[in-house]
Each structure stands twice: as structure tokens, then as C-alpha cells.
Amino acid sequence: GQSLEQPSEVTAVEGAIVQINCTYQTSGFYGLSWYQQHDGGAPTFLSYNALDGLEETGRFSSFLSRSDSYGYLLLQELQMKDSASYFCAVRDKESGGSYIPTFGRGTSLIVHP
Amino acid sequence: DAGVTQSPTHLIKTRGQHVTLRCSPISGHKSVSWYQQVLGQGPQFIFQYYEKEERGRGNFPDRFSARQFPNYSSELNVNALLLGDSALYLCASSPPGAQAVGYTFGSGTRLTVV
Numbered sequence: 001g002q003s004l005e006q007p008s009e010v011t012a013v014e015g016a017i018v019q020i021n022c023t024y025q026t027s028g029f030y031g032l033s034w035y036q037q038h039d040g041g042a043p044t045f046l047s048y049n050a051l052d053g054l055e056e057t058g059r060f061s062s063f064l065s066r067s068d069s070y071g072y073l074l075l076q077e078l079q080m081k082d083s084a085s086y087f088c089a090v091r092d093k094e095s096g097g098s099y100i101p102t103f104g105r106g107t108s109l110i111v112h113p
Numbered sequence: 114d115a116g117v118t119q120s121p122t123h124l125i126k127t128r129g130q131h132v133t134l135r136c137s138p139i140s141g142h143k144s145v146s147w148y149q150q151v152l153g154q155g156p157q158f159i160f161q162y163y164e165k166e167e168r169g170r171g172n173f174p175d176r177f178s179a180r181q182f183p184n185y186s187s188e189l190n191v192n193a194l195l196l197g198d199s200a201l202y203l204c205a206s207s208p209p210g211a212q213a214v215g216y217t218f219g220s221g222t223r224l225t226v227v
Binding site: 031033041042043044045048050087089091100101102103104105106 | 155219
């Protein structure tokens, strides 16, 4: 089976940088995704890492280290609207050829003015 | 283009009843997945369908079933509802191909079992 660990809550101030970590255990790893979900809303896909290294998309970046079974989401120049839950999700071999991500429990990010 | 649409948005049912939730994927997307999200937790995988065939099934009892239609829309059925089935049910679609790595989720159906 798979397991993912991420902090339950992170707080930061507007304009700051915050990092949300994710460690995973899985039998056959293909890649790590990140999703954002605002209260009452649908999860929204942010990024995907299949290879080691940093992927940058605007204010958001995602990092993966396959050897450490670890990744993180980096949010820069935080804005109030970034207050949301963030989920990491692994795509693994058990899903076969289909992409069936397994989600972590999520990290609630609270941005203060 | 319309995103992933789900209906109904909210639903209240009594224990023991049956419920059917519906999902229409993004045009051109042939894969539909269903997730259950309990408050404060991440989405839990229930089913995935591709070209009307079941491609994956999560750790849910047989009370849960689903199907996909020729137009790629899908239904999730839950029989003999329990209080613990109260959750947000999310449908997600993805384009065909092994390179599809990002899901597009619908806004979900909030099911309350009383």
C-alpha cells in the first residue's frame, strides 16, 4: 500500500515564503502531484514531478527527491487567497497504466495579513 | 468549455436508502474517477473508469458501484447508506494517454446521511 505524510497545518504572513513537505512510502513510484483546495471547493491541480529536481510555475514551485521519497511545495510572495488546503498525491505502480493518485491528508495553510 | 459537472450539488438521505450521483467529464476526456472526501481528510479513491471499463477500485464495500456510459458520463451508486457515508463525493476526469498526470475535479456532491 501507500502512505503519505504532510503537516496538518502551516501558518505564514502575507508576502512570506512557505514550504509544505510531503514524505511518501509506495511500492512503485511514478510521480508526485500537488493540489490546492479552498474551503467548499474542488481540488485544483498545481504541479507534477516525475523526476528529481525543482519545477517552477509562477509563485509556486515543487521539488522531488526520489531517493529520499520526499517532495515539497514552495509558495512564494504569499497572498491571502493562498489560504487553502494543499494535498500531495502519489502516482504509483499499483495503479498500473492508469493514473490513480493516492492523496495525503492535506495541509491547511493559513495566511495572516 | 464546461468543466467537470456533477449533480446534484447537495443531497440529504436517510440511513438504508440508495443514492445515485452523476458526473459529466470535460469534453474529450475518456477517464472518470470517483473520490470520497470526509471533512478534514484527503480524497479517497473509489473507482476509475476508462472507455466504459473499470480500471481501478479502491478499498470500499460492495455497496458502492459505478458505471460509465458511451458518452463518458458516469454514475456512482451507493446502497444501504450508512451515517459514515456522509462526505463530499468528487468526480475527476483526465484526458486519454499515459502522460495525463493532472486531474480536473468537479465541485462535488455533498451527501449527508441522517
